Amino acid sequence: MTPARRATIEFLLDNLVWLMLIVVLIVFSLTVPRFFQFGIFANIIEQSTFVGVMAIGLAIVIISGNLDLSVESTAALAAMVTGLLFATQGIGLGIALEPAWLILPVSLAIAMLVGAAVGMANGFFVVRLGMSAFIVTLASFIWVRGLVVAISGGRSAQSLPAAIRVVGTADILGLPLLAWISVGCFVLFSFIMAKTPFGRYVTLVGGNLEATYRAGINSNRILFVSFVLAGLLAGVAGWLLAIRTSGATANLGVGMLFNAFAAVVIGGVSLKGGIGKLPGVYAGVLLLYSIHTAINLMGLPAHYTQMILGALVLAAVLLDTLKLRLREKLL
Amino acid sequence: MSENPPLLKLEAISKNFGAIEALKGVDMEIRAGEVVALLGDNGAGKSTLVKIISGGLRPSSGRIIMEGTPRDFASPAEAKAAGIETVYQDLSLCINADVVANFFMGREITKRFFGIPILQERAMEAVVAKALADAGTRIPSLRTNVEHLSGGQRQAIELNRFVHWGGKLVLLDEPFAALGVEQTRRGLDMIRQVVARGIGVVIITHIMAQAFQVADRIIVIRHGRVAGDVRTDETTPEQVIDMITGGTLSGAGKGRDQGNSSPATGERESSQ
Amino acid sequence: MFAGAVLAGAMLASSAFAQDKGTIYYMVPTLLDEFQTESVNAIESFLAQVGYETVTLNADNKTDLQQSQMNDTILLDPAAIVIAPVDFNALAPAIEQAREAGIPVMVFDRQVTSTKVDFTSVAGTVEIGHVAAAEIQRLLEEKNGSVSGKVLQVLGDPGDPYTLDIQKGFEERMADHPEVEIISLPAMQWEASNAGSIVADQLLANPDIDLIFVHAAHLAVAAVASLEAAGKQPGDVLLVSSNGAPVGLDLIRQGWEQVEVEQPLYAQAAAIAMFADKVVNGEEIKPGTYNVLGLESEITIEEWGPNLKIPGAAITAENVDEPRFWGNLTPPSDPIKPVE
Numbered sequence: 001m002t003p004a005r006r007a008t009i010e011f012l013l014d015n016l017v018w019l020m021l022i023v024v025l026i027v028f029s030l031t032v033p034r035f036f037q038f039g040i041f042a043n044i045i046e047q048s049t050f051v052g053v054m055a056i057g058l059a060i061v062i063i064s065g066n067l068d069l070s071v072e073s074t075a076a077l078a079a080m081v082t083g084l085l086f087a088t089q090g091i092g093l094g095i096a097l098e099p100a101w102l103i104l105p106v107s108l109a110i111a112m113l114v115g116a117a118v119g120m121a122n123g124f125f126v127v128r129l130g131m132s133a134f135i136v137t138l139a140s141f142i143w144v145r146g147l148v149v150a151i152s153g154g155r156s157a158q159s160l161p162a163a164i165r166v167v168g169t170a171d172i173l174g175l176p177l178l179a180w181i182s183v184g185c186f187v188l189f190s191f192i193m194a195k196t197p198f199g200r201y202v203t204l205v206g207g208n209l210e211a212t213y214r215a216g217i218n219s220n221r222i223l224f225v226s227f228v229l230a231g232l233l234a235g236v237a238g239w240l241l242a243i244r245t246s247g248a249t250a251n252l253g254v255g256m257l258f259n260a261f262a263a264v265v266i267g268g269v270s271l272k273g274g275i276g277k278l279p280g281v282y283a284g285v286l287l288l289y290s291i292h293t294a295i296n297l298m299g300l301p302a303h304y305t306q307m308i309l310g311a312l313v314l315a316a317v318l319l320d321t322l323k324l325r326l327r328e329k330l331l
Numbered sequence: 332m333s334e335n336p337p338l339l340k341l342e343a344i345s346k347n348f349g350a351i352e353a354l355k356g357v358d359m360e361i362r363a364g365e366v367v368a369l370l371g372d373n374g375a376g377k378s379t380l381v382k383i384i385s386g387g388l389r390p391s392s393g394r395i396i397m398e399g400t401p402r403d404f405a406s407p408a409e410a411k412a413a414g415i416e417t418v419y420q421d422l423s424l425c426i427n428a429d430v431v432a433n434f435f436m437g438r439e440i441t442k443r444f445f446g447i448p449i450l451q452e453r454a455m456e457a458v459v460a461k462a463l464a465d466a467g468t469r470i471p472s473l474r475t476n477v478e479h480l481s482g483g484q485r486q487a488i489e490l491n492r493f494v495h496w497g498g499k500l501v502l503l504d505e506p507f508a509a510l511g512v513e514q515t516r517r518g519l520d521m522i523r524q525v526v527a528r529g530i531g532v533v534i535i536t537h538i539m540a541q542a543f544q545v546a547d548r549i550i551v552i553r554h555g556r557v558a559g560d561v562r563t564d565e566t567t568p569e570q571v572i573d574m575i576t577g578g579t580l581s582g583a584g585k586g587r588d589q590g591n592s593s594p595a596t597g598e599r600e601s602s603q
Numbered sequence: 604m605f606a607g608a609v610l611a612g613a614m615l616a617s618s619a620f621a622q623d624k625g626t627i628y629y630m631v632p633t634l635l636d637e638f639q640t641e642s643v644n645a646i647e648s649f650l651a652q653v654g655y656e657t658v659t660l661n662a663d664n665k666t667d668l669q670q671s672q673m674n675d676t677i678l679l680d681p682a683a684i685v686i687a688p689v690d691f692n693a694l695a696p697a698i699e700q701a702r703e704a705g706i707p708v709m710v711f712d713r714q715v716t717s718t719k720v721d722f723t724s725v726a727g728t729v730e731i732g733h734v735a736a737a738e739i740q741r742l743l744e745e746k747n748g749s750v751s752g753k754v755l756q757v758l759g760d761p762g763d764p765y766t767l768d769i770q771k772g773f774e775e776r777m778a779d780h781p782e783v784e785i786i787s788l789p790a791m792q793w794e795a796s797n798a799g800s801i802v803a804d805q806l807l808a809n810p811d812i813d814l815i816f817v818h819a820a821h822l823a824v825a826a827v828a829s830l831e832a833a834g835k836q837p838g839d840v841l842l843v844s845s846n847g848a849p850v851g852l853d854l855i856r857q858g859w860e861q862v863e864v865e866q867p868l869y870a871q872a873a874a875i876a877m878f879a880d881k882v883v884n885g886e887e888i889k890p891g892t893y894n895v896l897g898l899e900s901e902i903t904i905e906e907w908g909p910n911l912k913i914p915g916a917a918i919t920a921e922n923v924d925e926p927r928f929w930g931n932l933t934p935p936s937d938p939i940k941p942v943e
Binding site (some may be wrong): 033034035037039040043046047050090098108149153154155156158159165167169176241244245246247249251253254255292293296297299310 | 797
């Protein structure tokens with residue numbers, strides 16, 4: 001096989017999930033009434049924001065060879081802290097800052113801090129104490145959600161001030177600001193993963209921890225930072241979620257872990273670690289929300305929605321397995 | 332003997348794993364520009380010794396002296412920083428990454444933009460292409476993931492890596508296990524090439540012919556002690572086999588007496 | 604939050620002198636929703652006023668957890684058990700077990716009809732759907748001149764009978780008006796951002812939506828956020844919600860929401876306290892009309908025992924500030940008196 005042909009096939013296989021996305025969008029456009037319009041596509045990108053930002057961190061941890069089940073609860077905690085401090089109704093304390101716009105960076109920083117703190121706790125137990133990532137982050141998934149209920153007393157905070165709500169309502173070039181934020185996050189972290197030593201090391205550590213240790217890479221630091229990043233990004237996702245829903249309820253974000261995992265796997269990240277690229281993950285998130293949106297538009301009977309979603313996720317992952325076989329045959 | 336201190340000197344190195352004494356007081360020296368073959372039966376303690384020199388394990392007692400300075404390597408990174416390169420028996424490659432990424436693992440060429448280090452892929456690819464071409468290794472694409480390469484190609488990458496990076500001392504743990512005849516010959520050439528640059532080489536092997544072909548000196552480890560330390564041109568394969576198996580032939584060299592002199596004291600218990 | 608603290612304080616104060624009648628366990632299905640959270644405060648406080656100490660167990664929305672909580676509680680031999688089942692029917696065996704052990708069981712808020720219980724205090728979820736239908740017909744008529752148009756109904760989780768009952772009641776009453784098109788979609792697991800996504804999508808797919816009916820007030824908040832993001836002003840799209848949580852009342856005050864069909868939480872909880880003595884002592888509960896916190900409520904004797912149904916009220920901008928609505932979080936000041 002010529003190198004050029006080999007490169008073309010590798011490129012196509014690497015980006016199969018984008019191909020799938022395009023096919024699915026075309027099929028939906030042709031079959032689902034009112035699907036084909038700019039606003040729907042903008043909605044898909046906007047709705048992908050929360051799970052998308054969460055999935056970036058999850059993907060980084062999975063590529064590094066670990067796993068983080070706590071991202072959903074971490075996002076909920078960041079959302080609740082944001083709501084609790086700055087919302088004006090419900091349990092919100094309605095803290096106001098002078099000048100008003102200051103609330104934007106301050107609340108974002110707090111949400112990121114909250115997320116990073118959970119990530120550090122996960123990293124400490126997994127990397128320092130050598131505990132199983134599955135158990136540690138499952139525990140976090142539970143206790144962090146418990147903390148959400150504890151600090152909120154099961155109540156909700158509503159009505160964030162306009163200075164912060166603008167993130168959820170503003171448009172740039174017809175595309176909601178939220179959509180731009182998720183695109184921006186993916187571009188930034190795709191760049192970090194592909195072009196910086198840190199990103200390179202995450203992949204290498206996930207592929208062969210021993211080899212990176214022997215090569216003098218501080219592999220424990222890479223693993224730890226991956227957890228912190230996952231927490232931090234979950235914090236950002238929670239902050240965006242609070243803005244989108246203009247507050248926070250105790251059950252905010254419930255079920256997102258499933259979507260984030262599905263998107264990461266559909267996007268071509270191997271749960272074994274070391275394999276996967278963030279642009280693929282973004283395609284996975286978009287694919288998932290295209291399906292969500294199509295189901296919303298079709299107005300399918302309530303009970304079937306979950307069944308259809310599950311079947312579609314399975315089909316997508318099946319296609320990904322097929323891709324591996326195809327690669328073995330062709331290369 | 333030269334006035335310079337030896338490149339690496341081990342003094343009474345011992346290592347306990349619980350109640351088991353893997354090394355019972357090893358003394359040896361390696362000079363710059365010298366190839367030392369480390370021989371011994373399975374379980375004699377060769378691999379433990381290599382791990383201690385390369386920073387993967389810490390000795391229970393004894394001293395590591397590099398160029399006259401006592402050193403204590405807490406990790407492979409520290410040994411590497413001191414100039415010790417290791418090629419392990421089980422390959423240290425990340426098969427999920429491409430050839431260039433593996434070649435530069437931990438030493439990537441970067442350029443800082445606004446303080447952020449950015450990988451310089453083109454520059455790295457050029458270096459790898461040149462290094463492989465110089466060594467006569469052919470790999471279809473440097474951007475192919477290592478998982479798609481053959482065992483021989485993988486080992487060639489490892490060997491090229493040490494030739495390129497060199498350092499001061501290279502440890503090779505069974506480096507030719509997966510290589511064919513022609514590739515092994517090329518591998519031995521590489522060792523000569525490295526030594527010519529004044530680098531010390533320790534090669535662990537169980538193939539006697541290879542040891543005699545490439546080494547200046549042969550050190551035999553038996554039951555955690557140095558059972559023989561002889562110049563290659565002053566001994567024969569038969570004598571070496573006797574040292575390995577504990578035969579009684581004479582000419583085993585100075586290592587014998589030393590081996591009995593310092594039993595392992597085990598100041599620090601190791602839990603590993 | 605402050606009202607909760609006051610309630611807790613009141614409970615502590617009263618429990619100091621009135622703890623002689625025994626302990627009643629309250630099985631709350633979850634604390635992830637404001638109605639349930641406030642129900643704990645209300646039940647604990649009202650039962651304290653009539654002389655019982657209350658211990659609350661949270662089942663975290665898990666049927667199996669609630670079953671094992673029931674089993675454990677039976678062993679503790681309490682004066683009575685108040686249960687709001689996670690699943691309407693799955694808890695029936697546990698309820699039977701408790702009653703066989705001689706522990707009376709009162710059902711709160713979520714009706715159980717498959718087995719006999721000692722007392723039931725419910726708002727009637729189907730009836731909430733009826734009230735919502737009547738209000739929505741009124742709103743559509745005011746807007747379009749006749750009962751016609753397009754309604755987006757956002758359910759809670761499709762696996763939750765509570766939301767399905769509201770849907771049933773609502774659609775029963777809307778069946779007479781074929782000119783109203785109803786689009787029904789579920790916000791999985793009652794999660795707010797899911798509701799927001801549904802509204803955002805449907806505004807594009809069906810730009811002519813006249814009215815959105817969500818099955819809980821916290822979903823209405825997300826719906827409003829989506830309306831706002833789509834450039835709508837309060838009143839452009841009518842909004843009706845059910846359960847009467849504080850956030851829903853805030854939305855009415857802001858003009859985004861027109862009607863909130865309240866679940867009469869305080870009355871439901873007060874009824875439990877009013878009838879607690881009769882239930883614990885095994886006295887007969889007579890059918891008829893009772894005044895529960897000013898609401899005319901009716902007890903009927905059903906197959907599953909005495910059943911008290913309290914009408915849910917429609918909250919609008921005119922009456923939103925009345926303290927009787929639990930969403931204002933000011934529990935009634937008059938002490939609860941046991942029924943003679």
